[in-house]
Every structure is written in structure tokens, then in C-alpha cells.
Amino acid sequence: MDAVGVAPCQALTSLYSVIKWPDSLSEHPLCLSASPLLLQHPPLSSEPPSLCLSPSRVLISMANLLLTLSLWLLAGSHFVRATYYRHHRYIPHFYRYREHTANTDNLLPDVSNPVPEVTQSGGSTNQEIPEVFHPAPESVHPMPEVFHHVPEVVHPAPESYLPPQVHHPAAPVPPFSSRVFYGIMFDAGSTGTRIHIYKFIQKDPVELPVLDSEMYHAIKPGLSEYKYNPEEGGNTIRQLLKIAKKTVPEEEWKRTPVVLRATAGLRLLTEEQAEGILKEVREVFEESPFYVPINSVSIMNGINEGVLAWVTVNFLTGHLYSNTRRTVGILDLGGGSTQITFLPKSKKTIETAPSSYTARFSLFNNTYELYTHSYLKNGLIAARLATLGALGADGLDWKVFTSPCLPKKYRAEVTFGGNTYKVSGIPDGYAGYKLCYYEVQRVIKGIFHQPYEVKGTNVFYAFSHYFDRANETGLISERGGTVEVRDFKKKAKEVCNKMTKYRPISPFLCMDMTYITCLLKEGFGFKDSTVLHLAKKVNNVETSWALGATFDFFRNFNIH
Numbered sequence: 001m002d003a004v005g006v007a008p009c010q011a012l013t014s015l016y017s018v019i020k021w022p023d024s025l026s027e028h029p030l031c032l033s034a035s036p037l038l039l040q041h042p043p044l045s046s047e048p049p050s051l052c053l054s055p056s057r058v059l060i061s062m063a064n065l066l067l068t069l070s071l072w073l074l075a076g077s078h079f080v081r082a083t084y085y086r087h088h089r090y091i092p093h094f095y096r097y098r099e100h101t102a103n104t105d106n107l108l109p110d111v112s113n114p115v116p117e118v119t120q121s122g123g124s125t126n127q128e129i130p131e132v133f134h135p136a137p138e139s140v141h142p143m144p145e146v147f148h149h150v151p152e153v154v155h156p157a158p159e160s161y162l163p164p165q166v167h168h169p170a171a172p173v174p175p176f177s178s179r180v181f182y183g184i185m186f187d188a189g190s191t192g193t194r195i196h197i198y199k200f201i202q203k204d205p206v207e208l209p210v211l212d213s214e215m216y217h218a219i220k221p222g223l224s225e226y227k228y229n230p231e232e233g234g235n236t237i238r239q240l241l242k243i244a245k246k247t248v249p250e251e252e253w254k255r256t257p258v259v260l261r262a263t264a265g266l267r268l269l270t271e272e273q274a275e276g277i278l279k280e281v282r283e284v285f286e287e288s289p290f291y292v293p294i295n296s297v298s299i300m301n302g303i304n305e306g307v308l309a310w311v312t313v314n315f316l317t318g319h320l321y322s323n324t325r326r327t328v329g330i331l332d333l334g335g336g337s338t339q340i341t342f343l344p345k346s347k348k349t350i351e352t353a354p355s356s357y358t359a360r361f362s363l364f365n366n367t368y369e370l371y372t373h374s375y376l377k378n379g380l381i382a383a384r385l386a387t388l389g390a391l392g393a394d395g396l397d398w399k400v401f402t403s404p405c406l407p408k409k410y411r412a413e414v415t416f417g418g419n420t421y422k423v424s425g426i427p428d429g430y431a432g433y434k435l436c437y438y439e440v441q442r443v444i445k446g447i448f449h450q451p452y453e454v455k456g457t458n459v460f461y462a463f464s465h466y467f468d469r470a471n472e473t474g475l476i477s478e479r480g481g482t483v484e485v486r487d488f489k490k491k492a493k494e495v496c497n498k499m500t501k502y503r504p505i506s507p508f509l510c511m512d513m514t515y516i517t518c519l520l521k522e523g524f525g526f527k528d529s530t531v532l533h534l535a536k537k538v539n540n541v542e543t544s545w546a547l548g549a550t551f552d553f554f555r556n557f558n559i560h
């Protein structure tokens with residue numbers, strides 16, 4: 001018998017033990033004796049208390065007994081229900097999180113049953129799209145909503161849509177077999193396009209779905225490189241969709257949503273150029289067999305980029321399930337932009353931040369107010385060009401942009417955002433850490449806001465180019481690890497002062513390491529001793545905003 005059945009049965013067995021039935025009711029008085037197990041108070045005499053009745057009072061007593069018995073049975077049935085609810089749904093989050101460790105611990109916050117068919121004009125027909133679950137509250141509620149009908153949500157959920165918190169009368173739970181569903185998220189970044197195919201398992205209609213696995217693939221260059229040739233950009237999406245078709249079983253295609261969010265690369269283009277690319281992607285999506293929701297292709301703003309990366313990392317590290325509100329901050333260094341996001345411990349952090357540097361959203365019945373900001377043009381590749389004085393410059397056909405951060409004899413053409421730049425070291429000049437630091441400072445000083453709290457005890461996870469550069473220079477292995485801010489500085493000095501040794505890894509390594517050092521120290525204001533956790537994956541899932549964006553697709557977080 002499972003845990004659900006044991007407790008109520010024990011209660012009924014105990015109840016039954018208070019009754020001793022005589023051989024014949026007509027010949028003997030009826031006797032009841034209290035089982036010591038059920039005594040709330042010590043007996044007044046050494047004999048167990050008993051009560052013997054004359055036959056004439058037996059009928060009245062029987063009526064009383066039946067009444068008592070029904071009351072016990074009623075109480076027992078409530079107990080059964082309470083135990084069932086608790087076991088299946090209203091267990092604390094930290095427990096629920098651990099319960100699935102064998103399954104990489106990746107519980108999806110919000111997704112549940114399928115929603116009805118949605119017909120796309122000229123597009124694919126969605127038969128069953130995973131529906132939105134109400135997030136489980138942090139506290140135990142006496143009457144959980146899971147035994148009510150889950151309100152229907154027809155995808156796509158518009159940006160401002162919040163599923164209604166409707167409470168229907170209780171209904172019997174239909175039989176349910178474990179089911180699998182998928183979500184496809186494209187990350188159209190400035191340096192590449194990546195596909196994330198998430199597989200979720202809904203084991204039980206009243207339990208939260210589990211993130212089972214992720215299929216990830218990246219392709220270079222990013223879509224912004226195709227600003228003059230969107231059709232070719234569309235072909236990169238076609239290639240990635242082939243992987244999606246191999247990963248998602250054919251019978252699931254029609255109800256598997258495809259979503260693309262573009263970041264800094266497209267933000268840096270003109271509106272017309274960006275729209276040309278997005279239109280092409282929409283067309284490629286429409287010709288695919290997958291479900292194409294409205295607004296499936298768009299440019300994501302910097303706030304969402306930061307917040308959704310924060311959601312991913314805190315979800316994967318288990319912090320969204322704890323009641324402590326202890327979370328980790330994130331530092332994301334992309335090619336075109338860089339993000340910092342954390343949950344402040346001190347009110348002063350929010351009070352002293354510019355109003356556009358904070359964001360609110362709701363998750364698991366908690367409202368979070370985060371410090372978050374995305375610095376456009378301060379991603380690593382954009383910062384390289386800015387350091388060289390090339391970003392936004394004219395005369396790209398003939399100008400050569402030089403820097404003491406590059407090996408003296410280095411000369412090359414680099415492409416970013418659809419433009420090509422001629423760059424070189426300074427052949428007969430000086431190179432090295434100090435000069436380089438002075439150069440990169442110009443890209444940071446006066447631009448960054450230092451949050452009040454950043455020198456405190458917040459734990460930060462740093463990924464994307466922070467991870468790549470730390471890994472390439474040997475600060476951490478491919479599996480990731482922790483470093484102090486001063487480790488970046490030490491390594492930057494070493495790389496800049498031995499450029500020839502490190503050149504085979506990348507001629508930009510000195511510039512990149514120096515930029516990261518300056519960004520952390522003088523940009524965000526971290527102390528030398530601040531420890532950063534560098535991770536490319538957590539629980540075998542990529543640390544990127546893409547998972548958070550998939551959750552946001554299934555249930556709108558209403559980030560504002």
C-alpha cells in the first residue's frame with residue numbers, strides 16, 4: 001500500500017479496536033472498552049474503562065454508536081484527502097526539487113496539460129500545446145487548486161496575457177498517463193544562432209513537469225551578418241530546424257512551439273534591416289512542420305535578457321525552490337551586450353539605481369524585484385571594436401584600427417554586425433597590460449552604474465564569454481569552476497606580457513582579458529576578492545537566457 005493509503009487505514013483500524021462485539025446481542029449486555037491506544041488521558045482506575053448497558057438501552061446506544069462511527073468515518077475521509085493532497089502536490093519546494101535528483105532535478109516551474117487546437121493563418125495547425133500550470137505556492141494551502149479544472153490557455157499567450165486564476169468546483173481526476181512535450185527556443189545572438197530543444201515530462205497531472213533534457217546546437221555567424229542578405233540568414237535557421245526535426249518525434253511536431261528571440265546583434269541594426277531578417281525567419285518557421293505562435297520571432301529587450309538568464313541559472317541551481325529567497329546573481333558577457341542581474345538584499349540597491357535598472361516579475365507566487373541592466377555595445381566583440389575606435393566609425397574601406405592590446409605584428413580583417421574592419425597591432429610601438437588597460441578603460445568609464453550592493457556577499461554566476469576566456473587561458477577547465485576577480489587580472493597581465501605565447505589561442509586574448517578585468521572592477525565595482533562561479537552548463541543544461549525564455553513562453557512572467 002502506498003503512503004497515501006497507510007495513514008487513513010491505521011486510523012480506521014484504531015477506531016475498529018474500540019469495539020468488542022459479543023457472541024449474541026440478545027443474551028448479553030453490549031460492552032465497549034476503550035483501547036489504551038486511543039486514550040487521551042490516563043485512566044482513573046487500573047481497570048480499562050468499560051461500560052455495560054442493559055438490552056433496553058442498547059438500541060439508543062447503537063444509534064449513538066452509529067452516529068459516532070459516521071463522524072469518525074467522515075473525519076477519516078478528510079484525512080485521506082488531506083494526505084493525498086499533501087503527498088501529490090503540497091510538499092515543500094525544496095523537497096520536491098530533491099525528489100527528482102535522478103532526473104537531473106530540472107522541474108519546470110509552470111507547464112502542464114495540453115491546450116486545444118490553435119489554427120495559424122497559413123501556418124501549421126497546433127493540436128496540443130502544453131498548457132500553463134499555476135506555479136506552486138511557497139506555503140501549504142488548505143484547498144489546493146490542482147483538484148479544480150486548470151483554466152484553459154490558448155497559445156500563443158500574448159505579451160500582456162496572464163492566465164486567469166479561476167477556481168472551478170471540484171472535479172474527479174481523470175486517468176492520466178505520463179506524457180512528453182517539447183519546446184524549441186532559438187537564440188539569435190550577435191556572434192551566432194543557437195537552437196535549444198527542451199524535452200519535458202509530465203508524469204502526473206497534479207505534479208509539475210520535469211525538464212528531462214536539452215538538445216543544443218550552435219551555428220556561426222549570427223543573423224546580423226546577413227543584414228544585406230536575409231534569405232541566406234534564413235538558411236541558417238533552416239539548417240537548425242533540421243536538427244529539431246531529428247530530435248522531436250514526428251507526432252509531436254505540430255504541437256511543439258518554435259520561438260526565436262534575437263539579442264544585441266539585431267538591436268544594433270537599423271529597424272529596417274532587423275525587420276527584413278525577422279520577416280525571413282518567420283517565413284522559414286511557417287514552412288516548418290512545427291507550431292508557430294504569434295510573436296514567435298522578435299527582438300528581446302535587454303531587461304528580459306538579463307531577467308530570463310537569472311531565471312535559468314536560479315532554476316538550474318535549485319534556488320527558485322527554496323523558501324529562503326537566497327538566489328544567485330548572473331553576469332552574461334555576450335558579443336554585442338553584457339548583462340548583470342541579481343536580487344538585492346538591501347533596499348538601498350534599488351533606491352539608488354536608475355529606475356530603468358530594476359525589473360519586477362512574478363514566479364511561484366513570489367514577486368521579485370531585481371537589479372538588472374544590459375549594456376549595449378559592451379559585449380566582448382563590440383568592446384574590441386570600441387577599444388580600437390572602430391565601432392561606428394566611417395572610412396572602414398581604408399582605415400586600419402590599431403591597439404597596444406594586439407600583438408605588434410598582427411594584421412587582419414574582422415567582421416561584426418555585417419561590417420568588416422581592418423585591425424592591427426602597433427608594429428613599432430609598445431604593447432602590454434598597462435597600455436591596454438588604459439585603452440579599454442575608455443569603453444567602460446562613465447558608462448557603467450555600480451550597484452550599491454555589488455561589493456557585498458552576493459554569489460554571482462558568470463557565463464558566455466567570461467567562461468570561454470577563463471577556459472581558454474586555463475583559469476578553469478571545461479567543467480567550469482570558481483575564480484576570484486583578481487585571477488582575471490593576474491591572467492590578463494600574463495597574457496598581455498607574453499602575447500606571442502598566447503597568440504595561437506586568440507590574438508585578442510590580451511584585449512579580452514584586460515577588458516573583462518576592467519569591466520568587473522571599474523564597470524560593476526567588484527572587489528578583487530569577489531568569487532565568481534563560471535559555468536557553461538548546470539545539470540547538463542546550457543546557462544543562457546533560453547530556458548528562462550521558454551518558461552516565459554509557457555507562462556508569461558509579466559516582466560516589467
Ligand SMILES: O=c1[nH]cnc2c1ncn2[C@@H]1O[C@H](COP(=O)(O)OP(=O)(O)O)[C@@H](O)[C@H]1O
Pocket residue numbers: 187188189190191192194222263264265333334335336337338379464465468536542543544546
Ligand atoms: O547557449 C549558449 N551556450 C553556450 N554559450 C553560449 C550560449 N549562448 C551564448 N553563448 C556564448 O555567448 C557568446 C556571445 O553571445 P551572443 O552572440 O548571443 O551575444 P549577444 O547576446 O551580445 O548578442 C557566444 O560566443 C557564446 O560563447
